[in-house]
Amino acid sequence: MYNFKEVEEKWQEKWDGDEHFKAIDFHPTKPKYYVLYEFYNVSGNLHMGHLKGTVPADALARMKRLQGYNVLFPIGGDAFGLPAENAALKTGINPKDFVAKGMKNVVNQSKKLGLSFDYDRTIATSDEDYYKWTQWIFLQLLKNEKAYKEKGIVNFCPNCKTVLSNEDSQDGICDRCHGKVVQEDRWVWYLKMKEYAEKLLENVDRIDMSENLKESQRNWIGKKEGYEIPFEIVDEEGNHLGVENIFTQEAYFLPGAAYLSMAPESRLIEKWMEKVANSDQVKEYKKQASFRSAMDRMTKTKDTTSCLVRGIYAINPFTKKRIPLIMTDSILATTGTEMGIPAYRQKHQEMADQYGILPQYITAPEFEGDAETSKKWQQEFTKQLIDSGLAKKSVSYKMQDWPFNRQRYWGEPFPVVFCPECGTVPLKEEDLPLTLPETNDYKPREDGSSPLSKITDWVNCKCPKCGHDAKRETDTMPNWAGSSWYWLRYCDPHNPNQLADPEKLKYWGSVDCYTGGTEHITRHVLYAFFWQNFLYEIGAVPTRDPFKRKMGSGLILDTEGKKMSKSSTNGVSPMEVIDKYGCDAARLHIHFLGGYEDNTAWTYNGINGITGFLNKVWDLQDIVQGEEISDKHAQALEELTKKVTSDIEALKLNTAIASCMGFVNQMKRDKYITKEELRRFLILLNPLAPHITSEIYEKTFGENILDAEWPKEDQKNQSVQMTNIVICVNNKKKFVVPCPKGLSKEQLLDYLALQDDINAFLSNLEAQNIYHVPDKMINIVTKKNVYEKK
């Protein structure tokens, strides 16, 4: 009987610090392979999702090593940011200590999952010698004008001391504490991500990833092709105030534009507020609208509100008529200004009626014509508008620039000071890292400013440019910052002089397979594309693509079909499963439940099938007979090799496990397995169930399985290969006959003619047509006109 506790402990101890798992920079002979699993969140224990997400990556890394690759398979922790800080606040432990402890914990748990990471390269985003380079990247962004600071209005809850989204502050009430929300002016650091929209779309096209994930990313970027039309803005007296560009996909409606509608957040109105006749009303409207969630504004269109802005107007560039401006919460801040065409849009008409705005009709007979004529006119008229300079082709993106600061303690400090003489001044690169000062008072402040602003020793500094008294930026970077480049650092994790040695970056190249959850597919992965593009353009990294392939791990659901997480009460811990059934069993069971990208409901049901299988594998030792591969098993072994190799490559562990089960069943039926058969089988199963296979291998062959070589398909070994040919008549199966492989249609028919019973059957048929699929089937069509159509 297999004692998993003893065996697994033995091997995990052996693997701790094992050289086999270490990636070697510039290996002289082996080709490289880079498998990446996403950062651990360092705020708790590993959960079932990690068991599902990491094991296939581990299996891939283990197989690649056996195949003779120099594998880089690292792990690290996303240690900065809210999750760690909140957990620290809750437990009262300093975030730094909390993170140090947390990292140790998740690393230990990883080892209990049998994960073969190169632990020497483990990094955490809150390590000083790591975030030094996060800060360095920010300096490059600033230097290359990809970072800027701008004022914006946010919802702020004085009680919770946090900035709230509209979602969390419906009707001006904080979602968490039900206190009143206030509107605050804030400086926001933005990164010019929008500028990279096209490049990100190219990254999306190039990466090997499932279509629905690609669509998620494309939706997020939200590219729309249309036209931009500038409208002049004037005051009551007709003085020119500026120009408002509207975006539309139907430029030909321009003559019908009877008003412009804009989001309550409109910057235009904000800018010209002193010209607005009803500014009190407008300001109040803006405030009310800001408390409605975007979801609410989009879906509950019946509740749409609006406010006519008096005192400033737009000029329709085609009709030259003065038209009013309307704020409405049916338009979202990111949508931009739209033209209202009440003559042709029901919703617009309702809006116009409210304010007594007359519809403007388009006076072109073709426009009213049949669909084809109308469409032709639309195209021609749009062209005219472009030719006359009234409209121009334009592209709009939903994705906005990336707001890059948080009023929190636990994050990367910005390497920037504010000097009354020189303005915003970046620190010198040689002065990095700008370390996060230690404090016990890291709770968010009453007024929502960063806790760092209280540490006056740290805040007050000298301007690096002129030496004048200056102040540091007291906001910190978001937790997405550190995770936007970490795969690069793994290539050279301890380099004190560069974010990574360019030669090492070149050697390891793009990540061959990036695994992890799909919840980060829009944000994290797009940030990753953004930063790598930027770093590539400034020559800091040799490739534009961070990842060649991305596999999104499905979720583990609980019995009610909800996402299983550490917070859910019925969440089962992987450690609990390992304790009861063993690590190999836990690894196999969870992946036998479903494919890598599928959501799977956790259940213990069926785990006895897995432990039964492992016991059968163990018992193979009792039926070893003979040395070389036997003729009887040659083909099964050959097929298993092919199947397992391609399945692990594709991260389809469920079918790899199934075929291993099938193979073991056959060995049991035949009551023997030869030494060489067992050797190959153990190597094939090793990436999936590393402990038991290591033990049997050592016991039987006296060697470490990690030194073994992955079996290759070996045609020479087989004298004759047989295959089952299905014989159909009119597409109905009649016989299944074992035949040699590789026969042509004629050879096959000759071969069948040698078999009396089949020959007797076939010779009675009047074949009209014979279809042959090599090595698979033959279909004899006898009847005429069976499928004849009328």
Next chain:
RNA sequence: GCGGGUAUGGCGGAAUUGGCAGACGCGCUAGACUUAGGAUCUAGUGUCCCAGACGUGCAGGUUCAACUCCUGUUACCCGCACCA
């Protein structure tokens, strides 16, 4: 609303990409060994009017051949609706 994905036995899920539908496992049924069985072994297990026919959400189509391709349709899941 827009876009993407999925739909196969009692259950989880296979199907080499157009070629034996239901691999593998659970569960279930019967039997063996047992004081016992939540252990092990053996056999069976898509449905039905069972020498046959029908079966991959539903309705059509293409093909010698369709889970697979095309058209339409329904249900569910995911993304977008500034938590960036």
